[in-house]
Amino acid sequence: MSSDTIVRLPDQATASIPKMNYLTKENGILSWLLTGDHKRIAILYLISLSFFFFIGGALAGLIRLELLTPQSDLMATDTYNKVFTMHGVIMIFFFLVPSVPATLGNFLIPMMIGAKDLALPKINLLSWYLYMAGGLLALYTMAVGGVDTGWTFTTPLSTHYVNTNVLTTGLAVFIAGFSSIFTGLNFIVTIHKMRAPGMTWFRLPLFVWAHYAASILMVLATPVVAISIVLIALERTIGIGVFDPTKGGDPLLFQHLFWFYSHPAVYIMILPGMGVISEVISTFSRKRVFGYTAVAFSSVAIAVFGFFVWAHHMFIMGISNYAVLVFSLLTMLVAVPSAIKIFNWTFTLYKGSITFETPMLYTFGFMGLFTIGGLTGVFLGTSGTDIHLTETYFIVAHFHFVMVGGMLMAFLAGIHFWWPKITGRMYPEKISQLAAVVTFIGFNFTFFPQFILGTLGMPRRYASYPPEFQILNVFSTAGATILGVGYLLPVLYLVWSLKYGAVAGDNPWQATGLEWQTQSPPLTENFTEMPIMDHEAYDYEWLENQERKKESGVTSVG
Amino acid sequence: MSDNTAHDARPPYLRHHFNSVEQQADTSTFAMWLFLLTEVMFFGGLFTAYLIYRNWYYPAFVAASHQLNVVWGATNTLVLIFSSFTMAMGVWCAETRRRKGLVLCLSLTFILGLGFLGIKTIEYREKIEKHHVPGFHYSMQSFLDPQSDPEVYAEYQDKPLQPDMAVHTEVYFSLYFLMTGMHALHMIIGIGILGFMILRARAGAYTSGHVTFVENFGLYWHFVDIIWIYLFALLYLISRHA
Amino acid sequence: MSGQNEHAHTIVGPRVYVVILFALLVGTALTVWASFVDLGFWNPIIALAIATTKATLVVLYFMHIRYSSRLTMLTVAAGVFMFLALVGMTLADYFSRAWGSW
Numbered sequence: 001m002s003s004d005t006i007v008r009l010p011d012q013a014t015a016s017i018p019k020m021n022y023l024t025k026e027n028g029i030l031s032w033l034l035t036g037d038h039k040r041i042a043i044l045y046l047i048s049l050s051f052f053f054f055i056g057g058a059l060a061g062l063i064r065l066e067l068l069t070p071q072s073d074l075m076a077t078d079t080y081n082k083v084f085t086m087h088g089v090i091m092i093f094f095f096l097v098p099s100v101p102a103t104l105g106n107f108l109i110p111m112m113i114g115a116k117d118l119a120l121p122k123i124n125l126l127s128w129y130l131y132m133a134g135g136l137l138a139l140y141t142m143a144v145g146g147v148d149t150g151w152t153f154t155t156p157l158s159t160h161y162v163n164t165n166v167l168t169t170g171l172a173v174f175i176a177g178f179s180s181i182f183t184g185l186n187f188i189v190t191i192h193k194m195r196a197p198g199m200t201w202f203r204l205p206l207f208v209w210a211h212y213a214a215s216i217l218m219v220l221a222t223p224v225v226a227i228s229i230v231l232i233a234l235e236r237t238i239g240i241g242v243f244d245p246t247k248g249g250d251p252l253l254f255q256h257l258f259w260f261y262s263h264p265a266v267y268i269m270i271l272p273g274m275g276v277i278s279e280v281i282s283t284f285s286r287k288r289v290f291g292y293t294a295v296a297f298s299s300v301a302i303a304v305f306g307f308f309v310w311a312h313h314m315f316i317m318g319i320s321n322y323a324v325l326v327f328s329l330l331t332m333l334v335a336v337p338s339a340i341k342i343f344n345w346t347f348t349l350y351k352g353s354i355t356f357e358t359p360m361l362y363t364f365g366f367m368g369l370f371t372i373g374g375l376t377g378v379f380l381g382t383s384g385t386d387i388h389l390t391e392t393y394f395i396v397a398h399f400h401f402v403m404v405g406g407m408l409m410a411f412l413a414g415i416h417f418w419w420p421k422i423t424g425r426m427y428p429e430k431i432s433q434l435a436a437v438v439t440f441i442g443f444n445f446t447f448f449p450q451f452i453l454g455t456l457g458m459p460r461r462y463a464s465y466p467p468e469f470q471i472l473n474v475f476s477t478a479g480a481t482i483l484g485v486g487y488l489l490p491v492l493y494l495v496w497s498l499k500y501g502a503v504a505g506d507n508p509w510q511a512t513g514l515e516w517q518t519q520s521p522p523l524t525e526n527f528t529e530m531p532i533m534d535h536e537a538y539d540y541e542w543l544e545n546q547e548r549k550k551e552s553g554v555t556s557v558g
Numbered sequence: 559m560s561d562n563t564a565h566d567a568r569p570p571y572l573r574h575h576f577n578s579v580e581q582q583a584d585t586s587t588f589a590m591w592l593f594l595l596t597e598v599m600f601f602g603g604l605f606t607a608y609l610i611y612r613n614w615y616y617p618a619f620v621a622a623s624h625q626l627n628v629v630w631g632a633t634n635t636l637v638l639i640f641s642s643f644t645m646a647m648g649v650w651c652a653e654t655r656r657r658k659g660l661v662l663c664l665s666l667t668f669i670l671g672l673g674f675l676g677i678k679t680i681e682y683r684e685k686i687e688k689h690h691v692p693g694f695h696y697s698m699q700s701f702l703d704p705q706s707d708p709e710v711y712a713e714y715q716d717k718p719l720q721p722d723m724a725v726h727t728e729v730y731f732s733l734y735f736l737m738t739g740m741h742a743l744h745m746i747i748g749i750g751i752l753g754f755m756i757l758r759a760r761a762g763a764y765t766s767g768h769v770t771f772v773e774n775f776g777l778y779w780h781f782v783d784i785i786w787i788y789l790f791a792l793l794y795l796i797s798r799h800a
Numbered sequence: 801m802s803g804q805n806e807h808a809h810t811i812v813g814p815r816v817y818v819v820i821l822f823a824l825l826v827g828t829a830l831t832v833w834a835s836f837v838d839l840g841f842w843n844p845i846i847a848l849a850i851a852t853t854k855a856t857l858v859v860l861y862f863m864h865i866r867y868s869s870r871l872t873m874l875t876v877a878a879g880v881f882m883f884l885a886l887v888g889m890t891l892a893d894y895f896s897r898a899w900g901s902w
Contacts (some may be wrong), residue, residue, distance in 0.1 A: 223603075241729050320897040598883050643817055643820075646862045
């Protein structure tokens with residue numbers, strides 16, 4: 001680990017958190033529960049998201065514990081089904097989908113574009129309440145017996161063959177879906193209509209572009225899963241017959257409608273993380289992102305192409321061979337913009353002044369792990385190999401590499417990167433670097449063996465497996481323990497830093513971006529004066545000029 | 559500071575995070591359009607299901623659609639078209655500050671909306687009486703033996719369906735109730751908001767320069783009308799020739 | 801800009817609305833009449849074409865798209881496009897199943 005660092009903190013003897021900021025503006029629980037301030041709503045989300053993450057993580061722990069032995073001895077197979085289902089439902093709908101957008105997106109987008117708040121503050125608050133309602137309903141479902149269909153609710157299992165709480169879980173997801181829709185709607189409107197003077201589209205931080213693309217997906221795709229849940233509910237209660245072969249229905253119709261959302265959902269999950277990576281990689285290479293336009297357009301391209309590939313989740317389910325062909329081809333296309341981003345980030349590093357603070361460590365982890373995950377996606381998009389790999393642990397490993405190795409690392413990178421801005425305090429660097437390394441090691445131990453297990457033929461969603469797979473499963477569980485430590489550490493030291501962390505000052509990373517040109521924590525209205533954007537994004541020369549102006553006594557603006 | 563002098567000119571309905579009334583109005587209209595997009599995709603799933611099953615079970619769909627009264631359906635279509643007209647006129651009244659005109663237009667829209675729901679109730683009641691509600695003692699009798707239903711038989715002289723095709727009429731009615739029910743739900747919500755708006759309009763809330771609420775509601779109302787235009791064509795008018 | 805409370809967009813007047821109303825009424829009559837005539841496979845096409853025309857008139861004139869910004873037009877187009885993608889690509893699977901395996 002390099003001892004070089006770009007961190008520049010104010011003199012700790014004299015520095016203090018600014019007395020007037022969004023946290024101190026008003027007091028009392030109602031000022032939080034009825035807030036319109038996007039920053040407070042982001043904090044509300046951060047706390048609730050962390051809570052749901054650990055519940056989902058506990059369920060993951062149970063899964064890995066069960067899989068230590070080939071027999072289904074820790075829990076009954078039905079219970080195991082419920083555990084992995086709730087793990088999926090909670091992690092996807094109540095953690096990954098809202099993770100970066102609802103916390104970092106909510107907090108930063110208005111600041112990054114030079115606005116005082118999002119366009120629709122009340123809708124923003126409503127989003128959080130819907131999220132909580134859905135989340136609490138999901139927890140209630142767990143308490144009364146859970147659901148065992150898998151997070152994919154495949155018909156006709158979910159409509160005709162199980163006695164578990166499909167309806168309540170479906171309702172929870174339905175409600176959470178509207179939370180997501182409103183967040184996306186808010187972002188699109190804000191980014192179009194509330195940019196400060198001079199903030200043209202191509203001066204926006206790439207974080208904003210990424211969220212714009214993800215928001216399009218949120219708005220257009222989520223309603224389709226909503227209607228698919230309604231149809232399941234009616235099929236289960238009244239027996240309308242849309243998915244029932246005995247009445248002439250087609251179970252595959254559900255899958256079409258479900259995956260029409262759930263594939264774009266994975267891009268909803270990853271795009272904001274990619275936005276974080278762009279910001280972090282630029283700051284810790286002291287260099288503008290290579291190929292800004294390409295990265296910006298590739299975000300939108302991922303969103304657009306991502307709409308047309310959903311049936312690659314259905315290759316073995318009974319769609320026509322011609323549909324398989326078309327969707328396979330389109331899946332190849334959607335890989336291209338993601339690869340463009342990886343190339344551009346790599347070229348950003350080239351000849352940059354790289355330092356290895358925690359956000360950058362997570363970013364390096366992202367780049368390696370997401371690349372592996374993405375490449376394995378190509379094997380799955382090829383229908384021939386997919387026939388053998390689908391419904392095995394290869395799929396499980398693939399999506400955990402992109403979602404956990406990719407998205408979750410990006411989320412942690414972002415939390416660490418913007419922690420000083422959000423709280424005014426620095427986290428402790430050494431332990432956080434350790435946590436990042438522990439997470440990386442734990443992750444690889446957990447999920448790499450699962451690729452091998454998948455190619456060897458171990459099916460997913462099974463509590464018991466042939467004994468020859470045990471050793472790889474034990475490796476995986478051991479890794480999961482390490483991974484758990486890696487995720488627990490940030491909770492501990494981040495909370496510690498709230499009281500004891502060093503005072504961060506406005507811009508400890510010397511980053512470009514409007515959010516870094518104001519105090520930490522920010523004022524409720526973000527800026528004292530409306531900022532005028534007169535330079536390109538990632539303009540480190542402009543930043544140097546600003547520093548020089550400050551040092552020569554010229555008071556800076558904002 | 560840049561907004562101190564403008565503070566006196568900031569109307570009370572201008573929220574603090576917007577710089578101008580124009581920005582606020584623009585933004586809220588854009589937001590309403592995006593919301594309508596989500597509604598399009600929501601109904602999209604239902605239209606997909608409908609098109610698939612109509613293609614698979616065409617004879618059943620034809621026979622079942624004859625159970626819908628085209629007079630009621632067409633009347634409802636006209637009712638909604640007129641209500642869209644009165645709603646658009648309402649927006650014009652708000653924009654030109656005609657308070658009484660606005661109240662009249664909104665009230666007419668309200669009444670027409672209720673009229674639509676009234677006709678829908680009549681239609682639904684008929685379906686219930688004839689046991690054509692899926693999941694509630696659904697009966698295929700009218701399709702296995704069309705002559706047992708003299709009213710409809712007199713008009714269309716349908717041939718009896720084979721039992722394995724007659725079974726699929728239940729899918730038709732599922733989609734009928736789903737799609738018109740979802741539409742009716744949106745109508746009910748709209749009528750509720752209309753009631754609120756009429757009260758506010760009487761107090762002059764929308765005729766003093768702040769028309770966005772009326773405009774945006776108008777967008778919602780027209781959208782619900784458009785959904786019905788398609789529902790009418792798809793559900794009622796499959797094929798009514800002998 | 802200060803003090804001006806109306807938007808800088810055209811106010812569409814009653815005359816336009818009456819014309820569109822009339823067009824919609826004619827369209828309704830037409831589509832009902834067409835469903836009683838046996839035009840073979842053209843029936844659904846005509847019904848959908850008339851419905852789409854009516855919908856387009858409502859969108860353009862009642863919903864003011866004709867007088868709106870490019871952004872709003874693009875937004876509507878995006879929605880229509882995604883709807884068609886959902887319906888079209890899903891139906892493509894169903895139709896091509898009938899072609900059988902190769």
